[in-house]
Amino acid sequence: MTNGAAGTLEAGLQEPWPTRALQREGVGVGMWIFLASEVLFFSGLLITYAVYRSLYAEAFRVAAARTDIVYGAINTMILLTSSLTMTVALRAATAQLRQLAIGCLIATAALGLAFLAVKGLEYYGDYTKGLILGAHFALAPPETQLFWMLYWVMTGVHAIHLTAGILIVLTIAILFERRIVPLQASTTEGVAIYWHFVDCVWLVLFPLLYLVGR
Amino acid sequence: MKGTISKQLWKEPAAVWLGLVVLFAISTASAYVPLGAFNTALNLVFSAVMIALLVTFLMDLRRSSVLIHILAGAGLFWTIFLFTLTFADYATRHY
Numbered sequence: 001m002t003n004g005a006a007g008t009l010e011a012g013l014q015e016p017w018p019t020r021a022l023q024r025e026g027v028g029v030g031m032w033i034f035l036a037s038e039v040l041f042f043s044g045l046l047i048t049y050a051v052y053r054s055l056y057a058e059a060f061r062v063a064a065a066r067t068d069i070v071y072g073a074i075n076t077m078i079l080l081t082s083s084l085t086m087t088v089a090l091r092a093a094t095a096q097l098r099q100l101a102i103g104c105l106i107a108t109a110a111l112g113l114a115f116l117a118v119k120g121l122e123y124y125g126d127y128t129k130g131l132i133l134g135a136h137f138a139l140a141p142p143e144t145q146l147f148w149m150l151y152w153v154m155t156g157v158h159a160i161h162l163t164a165g166i167l168i169v170l171t172i173a174i175l176f177e178r179r180i181v182p183l184q185a186s187t188t189e190g191v192a193i194y195w196h197f198v199d200c201v202w203l204v205l206f207p208l209l210y211l212v213g214r
Numbered sequence: 215m216k217g218t219i220s221k222q223l224w225k226e227p228a229a230v231w232l233g234l235v236v237l238f239a240i241s242t243a244s245a246y247v248p249l250g251a252f253n254t255a256l257n258l259v260f261s262a263v264m265i266a267l268l269v270t271f272l273m274d275l276r277r278s279s280v281l282i283h284i285l286a287g288a289g290l291f292w293t294i295f296l297f298t299l300t301f302a303d304y305a306t307r308h309y
Contacts (some may be wrong), residue, residue: 026276039289040273043296050297069242074239079246084231087272091223100220198274201266207257210247214253 014183022187031193042201045157049150051207056143063139063147065122065213066131070212075115076202082111084198086169086192089203093188098176101183105173108195112166119159140149154205169195230271237264 054059089104122164130138133145133152168191174180241260269275275286279283 025279027284028282029285031281033288036285036292040296041291043289043293045261045301046293047296051300053302054304075240077235080231080234083234083268083272084227085226087230088223090263090274091227092220095219095222095223100223117248192274196268198282200268203261203264203268204258207241207245207254207261211242211257212254214246 002053012182012186020184020186026191026195027042027186027190034176035193035197038197042157043133045150046079046204046208048197049154052143052146052150056141056146059141059143060147061213062141062213064209064211064212066129067210068122068125069210070214071125072119072206075118075122075185078111078115078118079199079202082108082115083196085100086195090192091121093176095183096183098183101188102173102177105169105176105188109166109169111168114161114164116159116166119155143152143189151209154209158198158201158205161201165191165198167197167206225270230267233267234264237267 013020013023017026082206085104085107089101089108092098092101092104126132129147130136137145137148139145139148172181172187172191176183181187237260241257241264244256244260247253249256269286275283278286
């Protein structure tokens, strides 16, 4: 049961929270616990990268030089800008600026979609350059495939996280727009923390996948 | 009145965004300077600074409670263990 309908004293308050401040704190605690598990998930991939790179440094240099830094740089700019719009969305929700909050949420989702579109173009370019793992892989020595295995897995898992983020951001934008749930900071904050985390992951992946071997 | 508040909402995040863009540009440009093994180290230092900016100002960790600070540091804490113990093996085993 909620007492979140418009017109109540504490609009947007959900059980079991006695106040919105505590509810917001609860959302933050839950999301940061989830993100700690996500950090360790990505750390598994990063330690694999670090070990293989320490063993096969030259093969990693050769392999990384074939990633498309232009697409990578464009996508970094897109994600940094999406973090800006997400932050403003949260602050606007806190200040109860409805149109600005919803507009920034939609802009954030659009930037996320732009990232995926650029990533699609990049993947197609990688495919045409023969960088799909298997018998016809274009690079030598064989250890270059270790780098490209990590490239596909890391960027693929990141893209899945971003896709989830886009769906969540669009969902809350629609819920706010249609007034199904009242515009509230706690919901937006949980989504914002997740979105920024996905941005942070990219800031680690970019130098490891795109800047090596330049 | 709302317009003024809206402008104020953009001001700080936009300044942080600009800082992130500048750091990103310098980091990317530095990759083309031949520094050997230090290139990646430098790039990762830039990434760490960018993430610190993002977490502090855009994720608003500076305004969060001590409990959330601890939780935010938990993932990093165990990641340091993961890297230290793994490389304690790989860096010292010569067979």
